[in-house]
Amino acid sequence: MTTIEDPAAPIQIPVRDEATIARGERLRLLVRSPGFILGAILVGFWVVCALFGAMIAPQDPQADDILNKLVAPSGDHLFGTDRLGRDVFSRVLVGAREILITAPLATLLGTVIGTAIGLVTGYYRGLVDDITMRIVDAMLAVPVIIIAFLAIVARGASRLTIILVIGFVFSMIIAKTVRAAVLSERELDYVQAARLRNERSPYIMFAEILPNVMGPVVVEFTVRLGYAIFTIATLAFLGFGADPSIPDWGRDIEQHYAFINGGIWWAVLFPSLAIATLIVGINLIADAIAQTFER
Amino acid sequence: MSAEPAIQMEDLEVVYRVRGVDRPVLRGLSITIAKGESYGLVGESGCGKTTAAFTIMRYLPRNGRVVSGSIRADGADLLTMSEAEVRRLRASTISMVYQNPGAALNPAIRVGDQIAEVFRLRGHDRSESLDRAQEMLRKVQISDPAGGMRRYPHQLSGGGQQRVVIAMALASDPTLLILDEPTTGLDATVESEVLDLVAALREEFGTSVLFISHNLAVIRKMCERVGVLYAGRLVEEGEAETVFTEPRHPYTVGLLRCIPRGGLRKDRDRLDTIPGYLPQLGADLPGCVFADRCGLVQEICRTDEPPLHPLGNGHSSRCHFHDKAAEVPYTASSIPEPGTAPANGDGLVRLEHASKTFSHEGSTVRALVDVDLSIAAGETLGLVGESGCGKTTLARVLLGLTAPDDGSTVELDGRRLAARVVKRDREQVRALQTVFQNPDSALNRRFSVRRIIGRALEKLVGLHGKRREERLKEIASSVRFDERLLSARPVQLSGGLKQRVAIGRAFAGEPRVVVCDEPTSALDVSVQAAILNLLADLQAKEGVTYLFISHDLGVVRYLADRIAVLYLGRLMEVGPAEAVFNPPHHPYTEALLSAVPTLEGEERPRIRLQGEIPSAADPPSGCVFHTRCPRYLGAICEEQEPPLAEVERGHYIRCHIPVDELRRIQAEPPPPRTSARRVEDDELTHGLTGS
Amino acid sequence: MGRFLLKRLGLAAITLFLLSVIVFFGTQVLPGNVGRRILGPFADQAAVDNLNERLGTDRGLLTQYWDWLTGLFTGDFGTSLAQNVPVTELIGNALVNSLKLAAFAFVLVVPLAIVGGVVAALKRDRLTDRVITIGGLSLSVVPEFVSGIILILVFGLWLDVLPVSARAPTGASILTQLEYLLLPALTLVILLFGYIARITRAGTIESLDADYTRTAVLKGLPRRTVLKRHVLRNSLLPTIAVVATQTGYLIGGLVVVETLFNYPGMGRLIVTAATQKDMPLLEAAVLVVGTIFLIAMLFADLLYSLLNPRIRYSGAE
Secondary structure, three states: OOOOOOOOOOOOOOOOOHHHHHHHHHHHHHHHOHHHHHHHHHHHHHHHHHHHHHHHOOOOOOOOOHHHOOOOOOOOOOOOEOOOOOEHHHHHHHHHHHHHHHHHHHHHHHHHHHHHHHHHHHHHOHHHHHHHHHHHHHHHOOOHHHHHHHHHHHHOOOHHHHHHHHHHHHHHHHHHHHHHHHHHHOOOHHHHHHHHOOOOHHHHHHHHHHHHHHHHHHHHHHHHHHHHHHHHHHHHHOOOOOOOOOOOHHHHHHHHHHHHHHOOOHHHHHHHHHHHHHHHHHHHHHHHHHHHHHO | OOOOOOEEEEEEEEEEEEOOEEEEEEEEEEEEEOOOOEEEEEOOOOOOHHHHHHHHOOOOOOOEEEEEEEEEEOOEEOOOOOHHHHHHHHHHOEEEEEOOHHHHOOOOOOHHHHHHHHHHHOOOOHHHHHHHHHHHHHHOOOOOHHHHHOOOHHHOOHHHHHHHHHHHHHHOOOOEEEEEOOOOOOOHHHHHHHHHHHHHHHHHHOOEEEEEEOOHHHHHHHOOEEEEEEOOEEEEEEEHHHHHHOOOOHHHHHHHHHOOOOOOOOOOOOOOOOOOOOOOOOOOOOOOOOHHHOOOOOHHHHHOOOOOEEOOOOOEEOOOOHHHHHHOOOOOOOOOOOOOOOOOOOOOEEEEEEEEEEEEOOEEEEEEEEEEEEEOOOOEEEEEOOOOOOHHHHHHHHHOOOOOOOOOEEEEOOEEOOOOHHHOOHHHHHHEEEEOOOHHHHOOOOOOHHHHHHHHHHHHHOOOHHHHHHHHHHHHHHOOOOHHHOOOOHHHOOHHHHHHHHHHHHHOOOOOEEEEEOOOOOOOHHHHHHHHHHHHHHHHHHOOEEEEEOOOHHHHHHHOOEEEEEEOOEEEEEEEHHHHHOOOOOHHHHHHHHHOOOOOOOOOOOOOOOOOOOOOOOOOOOOOOOOOOOOOOOHHHHHOOOOEEEEEOOEEEEOOOOHHHHHHHOOOOOOOOOOHHHHHHHHHHHHHHHO | OHHHHHHHHHHHHHHHHHHHHHHHHHHHOOOOOHHHHHHOOOOOHHHHHHHHHHHOOOOOHHHHHHHHHHHHHOOOOOEOOOOOOEHHHHHHHHHHHHHHHHHHHHHHHHHHHHHHHHHHHHOOOOHHHHHHHHHHHHHHHOOHHHHHHHHHHHHHHHOOOOOOOOOOOOOOOHHHHHHHHHHHHHHHHHHHHHHHHHHHHHHHHHHHHOHHHHHHHHOOOOHHHHHHHHHHHHHHHHHHHHHHHHHHHHHHHHHHHHHHOOOOOHHHHHHHHHHOOOHHHHHHHHHHHHHHHHHHHHHHHHHHHHHOHHHHOOOOO
16 A cells, blocks of 8 residues: 555444445456456356256267268257267267366365365464475375376276365365465464464364455365366376266367367367366456455 | 745645546645755645655556646646656656665665666766765765675665665755655664754755655654645645644644643543544545534535635644634543552562573574563553564563463462463453554454454353343443444454454453553554543553553653563663653663654754664673663673663663763763774674564 | 575475375275286286286385385386386486477477566556456466367368477478477467466566565656566566476376377376376386476576575575
8 A cells, every 4th residue: 555545444434234335346346347257158058058968959969870970060960970970069068067067076175175274284383284285295296187197097087086186186285375375364463362362273263264265265266176177178088087978078089089180170179169168267257256356 | 935946736636546436635735845945744644645745756556647736846847747757857856765665675686786776877887876876875874885785675674774765865866855754664763863864964965855754743853844734635834843833723733632742641631632534535525624523613614615824934724713723622531530540569460580582593582581570450561662672572471472481480460370371261361461553463354343342252251142242332332432333344444443443352351451562553643542542541440450562652651650661672671651751761761762753842862873773683792782872881881781770769770880870971962982893783783684 | 595495405305205105105005906906807816916926016015115215216117017118218218208398388488478477467457468368367277188189170180281290200300390399389388378477477567566666667767677677677586486386287288288199208108107007107207207396396496596685695694
């Protein structure tokens, strides 16, 4: 506040509860930002597909039709057909479901565990913190995707393995973010005031500090959600998807990118665009949220 | 004053665009500063002082805009200048120094190069620029200019950094130097040195000065003329002497009455306050800007804007009733509530051999060294000292937030307290509470006021439900906090209201001792006065004991019954307030007192402390004050630490000089003392204190 | 400063040790018989036992870890299960190839992203800024196989100007090699641009808003001097650290890009090892990747402290 001399400092007695106004205003700013609107439209579209894809899809996404394999987009098949003659458009619509189940679950797991670790290590510091942070650094020295390989080779590819390993790695990253926020919060005097009332540490951590670090947690959750989709799609593309019987964008791309040289572009382009729009949508929302918290 | 003025602002209107609406910040501001004159602009936060400065520099924030008016400097209107002309103006005519010198210097560039840049800009070659930069460092009395050139800003102390900024500002030999709160945040002894330096350099360079400050005493010391700014409007202007002794605007009158000055005491006098709040930024104020808070307000004040009435001799007041301004009714009852006299006898709280050593990356810092102190029930002990003296550590040790070294004793009612608050029983926890310096940090911004105070009631008193709510309202009324605001969150409250909440929380458990750690230093003077009155009333009513920490000697003098002076973690002096404020006192206390400018403008015999406060990681030998002591005796001071000796009843001083000798020499100004060795010592510590 | 770096070196060593523990025990301690897991449920029991003996997985875990760790120190990374050659041999070649690709990508992206970030900061909140930040971010968050495929479709298929395989014919000139590497490198550029630009922008804005920049402006310095001497000198510091942390993303990106473009580097080696359940190869590769990342971080710390006088001259002199 060097240039504008604190316009908000003194107030008249508020007529109504200004806290709700402040919160409402933040929400209104968020909802109005163009990035958020575009992101919400993109994500909303795929959520609808995930929920009702099977009903919307014009054809059975699993039905083979050997006579009509690798047909270019046409009136019958908007996005063409794949190597087994399945309708690419229908597969794209239905493919949203699997990833929109696993990715949020993995992210939620990572956020909950990571927030808890970050709160505890940031609050207590000391030896536990040092050790935890070393382990976190060790885990983060290797890309998520490679750690996922290790887990999948050791345990076999399953939905649970993928959720657990991504949740676990993300919890490390989120723990780091939350810890940094807690470290600056714990220096504030309201924490000292709580200690002077002899509050228990869990109360101080979860009731006093946690609400003040929710901003970074929310932002981190949305950013990580995009990343979870990124990672799961990549795993599927590399042949480590959970269940080969479920339509999946990454897997469909993997099975068709060898056909590109033959001019067969539709079987890879449309699933690629699906992944891109979903992830960009989530990140637009994340970016908009981060900006409203900065204000 | 026939020559052309250094700067002439005419009818300046500046607005900030906030949420799509233009909000006026400066309302028709006209100020003229003559060549060589020193002009002071005072006012509380939010009055537009800094905006005025940045308007002159043509450096408004992106949402700021000059609507009308002109600023003439060097014969041209600088508001119509091109960018290139503005650059030339900044490089040659107007310079600015502002608060927080640590941030004002580029951390990645050597100090010498940063100053030399100014000379390079003026067309000097590299080596000549460096020579001149070094010459500037010598002029701002950096003790080793050649060495200083090669330092990075973080290697200098706060005072050293501000000297460099001043050197940089004066390097262009400007016509006008703008100083915006240049000493805010510096310690008293360092502040006084910087002020002396500015005064001396002004003399030498013949520069005009626009000195912006919230501190009236500093303005009085530094300026010939003064303007009082309120809500973007100049409400009174005149010679400093006249304005401070015969103020003719109710706001100036109120401001002066708020300040706890020499002689005012909590048991005899109450500070006056200014009721109400500063108008919202950009509020529509058709009449007098001060009407809502004025004790003299009439119908005309709300409708007609008063003109600037000339009162002769350059004195003018923007008040319809300027002739009655001095008789503004007092807002506070002049008689304080009857207080219980502090009980003498054994201390309620005692610290014995209290020490605290911090170790950090291999070096140890003794923040508190063998402090013995006791506070009687119902009394206020004022704790004063400069940054790093251990004030806050002492408070934290008492509260149980920091465990002292082994061998330290903290007692309450003769019972030894556990080192950490978690080990203390509920009664002990209840008995010791605190009011923090910064309410923004002390109040959880996610909680409502009700939850903040209510939680303390639950936890400390065990009240729940309806009884909790009743007590909550009682507390709110006792700290004069409108109970309709109980659902508000801290961010919606002004600084003064927030501090009332913090006080309410501290008093929720009916504590016996409340530690007040600079509770008013973040507040404007009018708000400070209200908070000090409140603290005094609460003490009179509840008989609570205060440990009151402050760097503001006026505040301490108003509130404290006894005063303890700390320096580098050592107790240098302790005794009844009036005894400490009058000779004989410790040379350090003497220096502190003479460093602080007073509102009365009376000049005490000036004692200049040279150098910076040494680092606590590497304190001087013997008496830790000997490196800066104006009464330095000789070798004994460097070799032996003097004992804390009782010189009068209840008055202790840690000094080798016998008390009678102190009494005698402190009646006359101190001898100048020169010692090359000492300066080098200070130099060595720069690198440590700065980082 | 020496102490600062020594401390960092020590921390990196500890981190690396922990990584080896995690990698080793994380994969070994999980339930199940290693030989059985690799050979599958229908394999002959004798073959499983035989494999377990060959792998040493019939011995105690700590013994196995000790042997493995001491092996690493003597340069013996074990033998690949699938290809039956020493792991070091496989990794050596792959590493050189990956470094080539990574270096190419870095050379392209770092200057581009820094310029982008600085421009965005100078045009803060205007259209240019929005395009660079939102556009850069959107490109960065899309998986590499998606952006890679789109690049292949556009440049390889429709425009037909660039080769879609990364492997140049043997004996090709450097220029031809680079031409073959261009699409994979561009994919990595897309991956990294957004982050580096974003951090550069944030650092530059912080520096633009800093009081010392105001001091420089109010001194009357020309804008260009203010930017060059005062703003960028401070704002590029954090960027250096970030470029180093991007090594992690880069390696993750290599895994996909090398598979997509059929390029024999570390990334593809890791994918192959994982597909073939070649544990010794996978474990060794993970450690190598982790080591490279930590070295990059150390290098960033070194550079940062060299450029930052606050660290260079910290503590008592």
